[in-house]
Amino acid sequence: MKNFKFLFAILALNALLFTACDKDNGDDNEGELITTVKLTFTEVGGGSTEFTVKDLDGDGGDPPVADDITLKANTAYTIGVEFLDESEAGHIHDFTEEVQEESNDHLVCFVASGAISAPVIGDLDGNGKPLGLESAVSTGDTGTGVLQITLKHLPEKTNPEPCSTGDTDVDVTFLVTIE
Amino acid sequence: MPRLNCIILSILGLLPYWGFTQHNCHATLFGTVTEEGTEEPVPFAEVFIVQTGQGAVTDDKGRFVFTELCEGDYTVTCHHIGCSHLSSEIKVVGETNLCFHLQHESLNLSEITVHAKPIELRSMQAQQSLTGEKLSAVKGQTLGDLLKTLPGVTTLNTGGSISKPIIRGLHSSRVLMLNNGVRQEGQQWGSEHAPEIDPYIADKVTVVYGANSVRYGADALGGVVVVEPRAMRGEPGMGGEANLTAFGNGRVGVTSAMVEGKMKGKLPLSGRLQGTLKRGGDQRTPDYFLQNTGTKEINYSAAIGLEQERWNTEVFFSQFFTDIGIYRGSHIGNLTDLQQAIEQGRPTDDGSFSYKLGRPMQRVAHYLFKAKTALKTGTAGAMTLQYARQFNRRGEFDAHKRYGTLPSELENPEMLFEITTHTLDLAWEHKSWRHFTGSLGAQGMAQRNTTDRGGLIPDYEGQTAGVFWVERWRKYPFPLEFEAGVRYDVRRMDVQNRGNEVIDKQLNFDNLSGTLGMVYIVAEQFDLKLHWGSAWRAPNVNELFSDGVHHGSASYEKGRTDLKSERANNITLTLDFDNARNWSASFSLYRNLIQDFIYLKPQDKPVLTIRGAFPSFAYDQTDARLTGFDWNSAWNFAKKWEVSSSASLLRAWNKKADDWLVLMPADRFNLGLTFSPKAEKSKDETGNAPYLKMGIERVFEQTRTPENVDFAPAPNAYTLVNFEAGTSFRVGSRQSAVGSRQPPIHLTITINNLLNSAYRDYLNRLRYFTHEAGRNVSVRLKYSF
Numbered sequence: 001m002k003n004f005k006f007l008f009a010i011l012a013l014n015a016l017l018f019t020a021c022d023k024d025n026g027d028d029n030e031g032e033l034i035t036t037v038k039l040t041f042t043e044v045g046g047g048s049t050e051f052t053v054k055d056l057d058g059d060g061g062d063p064p065v066a067d068d069i070t071l072k073a074n075t076a077y078t079i080g081v082e083f084l085d086e087s088e089a090g091h092i093h094d095f096t097e098e099v100q101e102e103s104n105d106h107l108v109c110f111v112a113s114g115a116i117s118a119p120v121i122g123d124l125d126g127n128g129k130p131l132g133l134e135s136a137v138s139t140g141d142t143g144t145g146v147l148q149i150t151l152k153h154l155p156e157k158t159n160p161e162p163c164s165t166g167d168t169d170v171d172v173t174f175l176v177t178i179e
Numbered sequence: 180m181p182r183l184n185c186i187i188l189s190i191l192g193l194l195p196y197w198g199f200t201q202h203n204c205h206a207t208l209f210g211t212v213t214e215e216g217t218e219e220p221v222p223f224a225e226v227f228i229v230q231t232g233q234g235a236v237t238d239d240k241g242r243f244v245f246t247e248l249c250e251g252d253y254t255v256t257c258h259h260i261g262c263s264h265l266s267s268e269i270k271v272v273g274e275t276n277l278c279f280h281l282q283h284e285s286l287n288l289s290e291i292t293v294h295a296k297p298i299e300l301r302s303m304q305a306q307q308s309l310t311g312e313k314l315s316a317v318k319g320q321t322l323g324d325l326l327k328t329l330p331g332v333t334t335l336n337t338g339g340s341i342s343k344p345i346i347r348g349l350h351s352s353r354v355l356m357l358n359n360g361v362r363q364e365g366q367q368w369g370s371e372h373a374p375e376i377d378p379y380i381a382d383k384v385t386v387v388y389g390a391n392s393v394r395y396g397a398d399a400l401g402g403v404v405v406v407e408p409r410a411m412r413g414e415p416g417m418g419g420e421a422n423l424t425a426f427g428n429g430r431v432g433v434t435s436a437m438v439e440g441k442m443k444g445k446l447p448l449s450g451r452l453q454g455t456l457k458r459g460g461d462q463r464t465p466d467y468f469l470q471n472t473g474t475k476e477i478n479y480s481a482a483i484g485l486e487q488e489r490w491n492t493e494v495f496f497s498q499f500f501t502d503i504g505i506y507r508g509s510h511i512g513n514l515t516d517l518q519q520a521i522e523q524g525r526p527t528d529d530g531s532f533s534y535k536l537g538r539p540m541q542r543v544a545h546y547l548f549k550a551k552t553a554l555k556t557g558t559a560g561a562m563t564l565q566y567a568r569q570f571n572r573r574g575e576f577d578a579h580k581r582y583g584t585l586p587s588e589l590e591n592p593e594m595l596f597e598i599t600t601h602t603l604d605l606a607w608e609h610k611s612w613r614h615f616t617g618s619l620g621a622q623g624m625a626q627r628n629t630t631d632r633g634g635l636i637p638d639y640e641g642q643t644a645g646v647f648w649v650e651r652w653r654k655y656p657f658p659l660e661f662e663a664g665v666r667y668d669v670r671r672m673d674v675q676n677r678g679n680e681v682i683d684k685q686l687n688f689d690n691l692s693g694t695l696g697m698v699y700i701v702a703e704q705f706d707l708k709l710h711w712g713s714a715w716r717a718p719n720v721n722e723l724f725s726d727g728v729h730h731g732s733a734s735y736e737k738g739r740t741d742l743k744s745e746r747a748n749n750i751t752l753t754l755d756f757d758n759a760r761n762w763s764a765s766f767s768l769y770r771n772l773i774q775d776f777i778y779l780k781p782q783d784k785p786v787l788t789i790r791g792a793f794p795s796f797a798y799d800q801t802d803a804r805l806t807g808f809d810w811n812s813a814w815n816f817a818k819k820w821e822v823s824s825s826a827s828l829l830r831a832w833n834k835k836a837d838d839w840l841v842l843m844p845a846d847r848f849n850l851g852l853t854f855s856p857k858a859e860k861s862k863d864e865t866g867n868a869p870y871l872k873m874g875i876e877r878v879f880e881q882t883r884t885p886e887n888v889d890f891a892p893a894p895n896a897y898t899l900v901n902f903e904a905g906t907s908f909r910v911g912s913r914q915s916a917v918g919s920r921q922p923p924i925h926l927t928i929t930i931n932n933l934l935n936s937a938y939r940d941y942l943n944r945l946r947y948f949t950h951e952a953g954r955n956v957s958v959r960l961k962y963s964f
Contacts, residue, residue: 034582034789055789059728060735063787085583095582150791153512153579156527164519165527167578168512171791 033058034095036084037149037172041069044076053172056087069147069176071116076138079119081108083151083170099151100133107152108132109163114145116176129157145176206271209244212237212257221259229254229266232759233703303662303696303710305388305753305767307331307811314384315961316903316927319424319433319457322378326404329386330825331767331809333844336943337371338506339429339462339952340474341541344374345942347388347769348805348831348843349401352719353745355391356404359495361549361567362396364600364626368719371944374404375499375545375571377478379422379435379455382409388809389769390749392692392714393647393664396622400714400747400773411451411484411493415443421962428955429473430532431459447486454479460534465937465953468530471504471537492552499545504536509945510578513791517733521891521947542574542592560609569600595631600624617650628720634678635727636720643670649694662696670717677724688717688744708753718742722777722798728788733890735786735793736779742800746774764812769805776803778833778840781888794890801835805843823851830883838885845881845893845941849874869906876901881941891947897938902930925961930954 035056042048055064071077085093099106103125109132112118119135148171155166212224220241227234228245230253235243248271256266307329309317317325323334323342334342335350346354351370356363358376366372378384385405392399412418419438425431434456441449457476461468480497508526511517551565574592581593606620624643630636649664669689674682696710725738749771757763780799785792807829815821826848831840851874881893905927935954939946 037789053789059788059790059793060726060737060786064789083582093583098582159527166512167510168516168790169579169582170789171513171515172789 033085033087034083034151034170036082036086037170038082038084039069039149039174040080040082041071041077042080043072044078051174053174054086058087064172066172066174069174071139071176071178073139073142073178077136078122079135079137081133081135081149096133100131103131104129104157105154106131107155107157107162107166108135109150109152110135111148111150111163112145112176114176115140115143115178116145116147125157127157139178142178145178146173147176148173206248206250207245208248208255208271209242211241212243212259213241224257224259227256227258229256301660301698301700301706301708301755302387303660303694303698303708304391304712305331305708305710305751305765305769305809306385307388307765308383308385310383312905314381315925315959316905316929318378318422318435319426319431319957319959320378322374322376322384322404322406325378326384326386330765330811331388331807331827332386333827333847333942335370335842336940336945338469338472338509338943338945338949340459340472340503341371341373341505343367343370343372344386344404345844346386346402346404347771347807347809348829348840349771352398353400353716354402354404355395355399356406357395358406358547359408359497359549360551360565361547361569362602362624364569364598364602364624365545365571366543366573366596366598368721371541372573373503373543375501375543376406377455377476377480377497377499378406379437379478380408380453380480380497381406383407388767389710389751390712390714390747390771391694392712393649393666393694396624396643396645396666397668397670397690397692397714398716400716400745400749400771408480408482411449411482411486412439412441413449415441415447419964421964423960424957426459426955426957428952429459429462430534431457431474433457449484449486451482452479453481458534461530461532462952463532464525464950465935466529466950467526468532469506469949469952470526470530470533471507471535471539473504473534473536475502475536476500488555489557490552490554493550495547495549495551497547499543501541501543502536503541503543505539505541506945506949507537507539507578508948510539511733513788514733514785514793515791517890517947524947525949538576538580539578540576542576544570544572546570558610560607563604563606563608565602565604567600567602567604569598569602571598571600572596591632593632594635596636597629597631598626600626614652614654615650616653617648619646619648621646630677634680635725637674637677637680637682637724639672639674639720641670641672643668645669647692658700660698660700662694664694666692668692668715672717672720674720674724682724684740686717686723690715690744690746704758705754705756708751708755710749710751710753712747712749712751714747714749716745716747718744718777718798725798728786728790728793733793734779735788735795737795737797739798742777742798743775745776745800748772748774761815762813764810766808766810768808771803771805773803773805775800776833778803780836801833803840804832804834805840806830806832819855821853821855823849823853825849833885836885839883841885841888842942843881843883845879845896847876847878849876851875870904872903874901874903875899878940893941894939894946897936897940899931899936899938900933902928902933904928923963925959925963927959927961929957929959931957 035054037053039051040048051067051069053064053066083095083099104127110118119137121130121132121135123131123134125131150168151170152163152166153169155162159165212221213219214221222237222239222241224237225234226243233245235245237243250271252268252270254266255269317328321342323344326332326344327334331347333345335345336342343350344354352368356374365375387403389402390400391403395403417440422435424433437453439451441447455478460473461470462472478499482493482495484493485491508520511520547569549567553561553563555561573596575594577593580589603623606618608618622645626641629638645666645668647664647666651662653660672686674684676682692715693713699707701707722742723738723740725736729736751767751769753767755765777798777800779796782795782797784795786795809827811825813821813823828846829844831843833840851872853870853872855868855870857868876899878897880896884893907925909923932954937950940951
């Protein structure tokens with residue numbers, strides 16, 4: 001008889017748990033998406049220009065739109081990279097700081113071809129390994145080229161080719177003209 | 180003292196016969212049983228031939244008949260209630276007369292308890308079950324892996340710990356699961372969403388092959404998986420079972436225990452409590468560990484039942500919780516990552532063992548509450564009313580939390596789906612009327628789906644209502660039986676928001692389902708079945724509304740809101756042979772034609788996103804044709820030896836694209852050899868005799884794959900060697916409560932992939948990144964009390 005009282009107790013308890021587990025109508029937090037990658041090219045000792053890739057409607061729909069980068073020939077630049085969510089008009093989320101905070105888990109990679117050479121990473125993560133939010137490049141003669149920028153999450157930074165490890169959060173390509 | 184006089188006349192006659200029976204086996208033995216003195220016929224006397232296991236009951240004129248006997252010596256027994264049991268040796272050659280003299284054992288008959296079992300109805304559909312020893316030998320694995328031991332069933336895997344059954348090439352929402360009589364309403368739409376069922380609950384698992392919607396409702400295009408717990412305890416008292424299982428690979432430990440009881444007296448309540456705990460760590464391929472592939476599972480269930488003469492009622496409740504780690508390297512950012520991962524084909528380092536469960540991960544909970552009442556309405560038949568409520572919550576944790584996640588939400592999943600389902604089933608089974616038996620019923624379902632995070636699919640409410648009627652004609656011992664059934668369903672979907680996007684769309688579907696079946700009992704041991712089933716399935720919400728990069732699969736999937744219902748027309752021819760002594764075989768040939776088959780069609784242009792390019796797929800409809808056969812057999816070719824075999828072949832064609840269908844199981848063969856040193860026959864009914872079994876499993880390369888759909892070609896063929904041994908024993912002289920015939924401790928040892936072969940399986944979604952698990956030694960200990 002005791003056993004059955006126990007069984008009933010369990011069932012009664014379940015009934016309570018059960019109803020408690022109903023849908024919690026929380027806010028629909030969809031998480032944030034990176035919609036915009038902003039590059040700021042600053043001429044050493046001179047002014048700066050911004051170039052962006054934007055995909056404001058997220059995956060699908062309209063494809064991302066990239067500015068063409070125009071740089072001066074034979075000039076040294078520093079490059080700053082920013083990652084933003086601009087999907088809500090008038091409400092910009094900046095994720096650059098988050099990348100900076102978790103610098104050990106992130107890496108910005110650059111691949112260049114044509115008239116531009118790959119920028120050299122200038123900043124370091126918490127372990128003294130490259131991070132890539134800040135970098136530098138010196139242009140040569142006039143011409144055109146392509147600059148690809150990827151943001152890697154959890155790369156193996158000790159790997160001889162860290163950019164081919166980890167997973168990709170951002171992968172954008174700019175056309176570059178050197179005048 | 181009255182005596183019964185049994186006169187048996189036997190006449191040998193020539194009858195047409197079937198080629199597989201022995202030489203001179205077309206004799207017929209018939210006769211009558213009469214009471215001595217009065218010469219009155221004795222109805223309901225039992226006549227039994229010991230050697231063949233054939234039995235007959237005399238009709239109202241005291242007559243009985245046996246057909247297709249082989250010439251030879253037989254022991255024939257005759258028995259009637261209240262009389263002594265008498266047997267006689269008889270040589271069946273020519274015409275033979277035999278007389279039994281049965282004597283009453285006692286005139287002071289007290290209470291007689293009759294345990295009757297109806298002659299089992301032969302199912303019209305092809306079906307296979309796992310019970311007893313065969314089920315015990317695979318428990319501890321996932322439900323999918325357990326079903327894989329049946330012919331025609333394969334699994335769609337995501338790594339080593341997520342597996343869902345594929346029945347004759349169809350899976351996910353095209354396979355229906357009945358868990359303890361309730362239609363499982365979980366998140367079956369996803370190919371990496373495993374069934375939310377604790378296999379330890381099952382006493383019997385049955386797969387019904389082919390389109391089969393009439394009884395169970397829409398969606399069963401490929402088949403039905405029926406998970407049945409053991410019936411509530413019949414005898415007053417207490418009993419139970421404890422299981423301990425350990426797997427070497429992944430260092431998995433599983434404990435499962437059950438206690439049950441029934442009260443004596445006026446309120447014969449019976450009850451059962453059952454629970455399972457499972458913990459596993461990283462799995463290992465022959466050469467390296469698979470990081471983050473552990474699992475955690477906590478399940479329990481409770482049931483209370485009350486059985487009375489005219490009615491019975493049962494309340495059941497279960498909870499299922501699991502955390503499943505997913506191999507870290509399988510969550511990739513974009514197509515470039517995927518190509519790099521495929522090129523590499525394995526993790527960069529060998530890794531080491533850990534029980535740690537981290538991202539990416541799935542966290543799933545499923546609750547089931549069921550209340551069922553059956554009423555025997557005497558002359559009218561039996562009524563059953565069942566209500567069930569299910570709640571399913573599925574959380575998916577990405578490898579990488581999203582940017583902008585608040586610190587307070589770091590422990591939350593990136594995607595969270597919830598379903599609450601209420602079902603009501605009413606069925607009336609009428610009594611036999613002019614050789615017709617059948618049932619009529621109605622089902623209703625109300626469901627609410629919410630996506631609290633992730634916005635992959637929209638929130639929606641669904642309502643389904645259906646009515647069915649099935650009749651079966653059977654005039655025993657006429658060798659033909661027929662079955663026909665029809666069902667009508669309506670389904671309504673009210674689609675609301677996806678994230679912050681308002682969709683607000685109403686969709687309605689209504690369809691008929693039908694079934695026609697025939698069994699021809701060619702001989703006692705041999706029957707032939709022909710079955711046609713027609714089933715339908717409304718498109719799933721993900722097929723209608725998906726719009727985004729699919730989690731982990733590096734492809735962009737787009738739904739279509741104008742999809743129609745799918746319709747399957749399935750014809751199956753099954754031959755079942757079982758001589759109940761030393762060999763059995765089943766052969767099933769099928770063709771399943773599916774109109775408007777919903778599938779992912781590759782698109783010409785990739786979709787560009789800020790994460791790079793993704794191959795693009797859109798949901799589309801075609802006509803599909805699935806043709807195949809399943810075979811299984813067991814043969815006791817010598818006293819202690821049994822050889823068993825099974826095979827499954829399938830050809831799946833996309834008629835509109837004029838190409839093969841993707842992700843269809845490759846052809847496969849199994850061969851097993853069992854040695855049972857102590858058993859006369861290895862088909863020991865209790866399944867307790869010690870045995871050793873070696874098995875070879877051969878899976879061919881899937882050469883029939885469509886073009887431009889997959890990221891990598893199908894992997895090579897592979898052969899696995901498996902070993903299994905089992906025995907039962909008791910410790911000390913303690914008698915088990917179950918009865919002295921059943922030893923209380925049952926031990927099974929299995930070694931899967933004995934040769935530690937490195938291989939990949941086409942139906943594993945992670946085959947691009949890793950090999951399958953290596954050698955796995957498992958030990959199972961079961962204690963019944």
